[in-house]
Amino acid sequence: xxxxxxxxxxxxxxxxxxxxxxLCLMLSAQSYLQFSNALYRQCQLRLSxxxxxxxxxxxxxxxxxxxxxxxxxxxxxxxxxxxNGMVDxxxxxxxxxxxxxxxxxxxxxxxxxxxxxxxGEQDMALWEVEQGYPNEVVALYQKAWKLGELTFFQSExxxxxxxxxxxxxxxxxxxxxxxxxxxxxxxDLKNSVHRFFFLNAGIxxxxxxxxxxxxxxxxRRNVTEPVAALEKSTRQFAExxxxxxxxxxxxxxxxxxxxxxxxxxxADAIAKMTEDIKKxxxxxYSAEVRAKSAKIEAEDMSRIAYQDALTHVKNKSAxxxxxxxxxxxxxxxxxxxxxxxxxxxxLKRVNDTYGHEYGDKYLIGACEIICEVFKHSPVYRVGxxxxxxxxxxxxxxxxxxxxxxxxxxxxxxxxxxxxxxENFSAACGIGVYQLGDSVEQVFQNADEEMYRNKVEMKGxxx
Numbered sequence: 001x002x003x004x005x006x007x008x009x010x011x012x013x014x015x016x017x018x019x020x021x022x023l024c025l026m027l028s029a030q031s032y033l034q035f036s037n038a039l040y041r042q043c044q045l046r047l048s049x050x051x052x053x054x055x056x057x058x059x060x061x062x063x064x065x066x067x068x069x070x071x072x073x074x075x076x077x078x079x080x081x082x083x084n085g086m087v088d089x090x091x092x093x094x095x096x097x098x099x100x101x102x103x104x105x106x107x108x109x110x111x112x113x114x115x116x117x118x119x120g121e122q123d124m125a126l127w128e129v130e131q132g133y134p135n136e137v138v139a140l141y142q143k144a145w146k147l148g149e150l151t152f153f154q155s156e157x158x159x160x161x162x163x164x165x166x167x168x169x170x171x172x173x174x175x176x177x178x179x180x181x182x183x184x185x186x187x188d189l190k191n192s193v194h195r196f197f198f199l200n201a202g203i204x205x206x207x208x209x210x211x212x213x214x215x216x217x218x219x220r221r222n223v224t225e226p227v228a229a230l231e232k233s234t235r236q237f238a239e240x241x242x243x244x245x246x247x248x249x250x251x252x253x254x255x256x257x258x259x260x261x262x263x264x265x266x267a268d269a270i271a272k273m274t275e276d277i278k279k280x281x282x283x284x285y286s287a288e289v290r291a292k293s294a295k296i297e298a299e300d301m302s303r304i305a306y307q308d309a310l311t312h313v314k315n316k317s318a319x320x321x322x323x324x325x326x327x328x329x330x331x332x333x334x335x336x337x338x339x340x341x342x343x344x345x346x347l348k349r350v351n352d353t354y355g356h357e358y359g360d361k362y363l364i365g366a367c368e369i370i371c372e373v374f375k376h377s378p379v380y381r382v383g384x385x386x387x388x389x390x391x392x393x394x395x396x397x398x399x400x401x402x403x404x405x406x407x408x409x410x411x412x413x414x415x416x417x418x419x420x421x422e423n424f425s426a427a428c429g430i431g432v433y434q435l436g437d438s439v440e441q442v443f444q445n446a447d448e449e450m451y452r453n454k455v456e457m458k459g460x461x462x
Contacts, residue, residue: 008223016212027204040163054083056181063076063079063177064178067126095182099145102132106128141181144166150451161184163181167179311381315381334431337442339442340388341447350421365424366424376395410427
């Protein structure tokens with residue numbers, strides 16, 4: 001008899017441990033996201049109230065005039081005082097109005113906290129260029145400028161993680177002339193989220209371990225030990241009956257079980273089954289015939305599963321199998337192949353203009369061209385309008401000539417007698433395996449060359 005390599009009790013313990021660990025991590029991650037989102041929503045609400053209050057006290061036309069003239073006004077000075085007071089009242093890191101200019105941020109009005117004033121710092125001047133903004137942070141302000149609505153984003157600085165609420169200021173004509181922004185540092189917020197996560201994860205894992213121990217102990221009494229006893233009796237029965245032609249010797253010694261569950265019922269069923277074996281011998285042949293028929297059906301289903309229903313070439317699942325085969329050849333240093341990517345152009349135009357029936361004809365015709373050119377290679381449909389061919393052997397050796405032929409066939413024709421779904425156009429690219437490449441790298445190289453070909457065609461759009 002085959003030696004037990006994976007005892008069921010060990011498998012149950014390992015399975016329970018893995019399941020409980022994954023469940024605990026998932027619950028902890030969910031709690032982390034909920035808690036983090038709640039804290040950030042509170043932060044957004046706080047910044048939104050500040051920005052809304054400041055907006056109500058801004059004279060947009062006067063402020064825009066100050067920017068254009070580069071001169072302050074009485075209302076500008078009142079706004080400066082308002083911002084100075086609010087930055088301390090609402091415990092903000094920064095409260096300011098600015099606008100992006102190229103890769104720089106230009107100050108309009110910037111609040112100065114009481115602590116900064118006590119250190120002798122002065123309010124920033126109108127049109128003063130603010131230094132130290134990385135390009136990626138300036139890009140966030142530029143994005144908020146284009147959106148024209150209240151936007152929140154997070155950025156990193158030398159002082160920590162900064163969370164910014166930003167909205168555009170507009171003139172009566174609707175044109176944006178500046179951004180009103182409020183910043184808070186969220187270092188403490190992130191630390192609170194992390195502390196919550198680790199505490200919650202620890203409690204969840206502890207409860208999971210307690211539950212796991214109780215579950216494994218219950219399974220041992222009610223499942224694994226009865227199963228082990230049943231396995232022993234069954235193994236003895238198999239050893240005794242192996243090679244015998246005497247059916248009368250096929251008697252199963254049922255173990256004494258006290259589980260009173262499905263294992264006991266299984267033991268009864270096995271005992272009864274040994275008595276019925278004699279009656280079932282004659283049915284074995286018909287069962288074998290049915291098994292062969294089922295195998296043939298399974299093979300047919302497997303073939304269908306790896307074939308594209310529209311074009312009848314291989315599908316993406318079939319390519320995944322081929323990719324594993326190529327990876328095996330790479331590991332054995334026997335790989336010699338190339339991957340050709342083909343992206344059919346104008347499919348959407350044909351579908352939208354003439355209907356999906358003609359779009360299907362367009363795809364089928366394009367696929368036939370690929371199959372004709374690479375007649376010795378498998379062709380796969382890996383996307384709606386994307387095809388792939390794996391070149392080996394003869395086609396691999398003739399790859400350059402075949403690629404020229406393929407591009408010529410897909411260049412499109414000026415023949416007015418051709419219907420749009422008969423005038424085929426596609427972008428093509430090839431990736432050739434080099435020592436050290438992976439299958440994915442060759443695929444990517446083919447995809448990148450295909451994309452360059454699409455750009456060169458200047459008309460290769462879906």
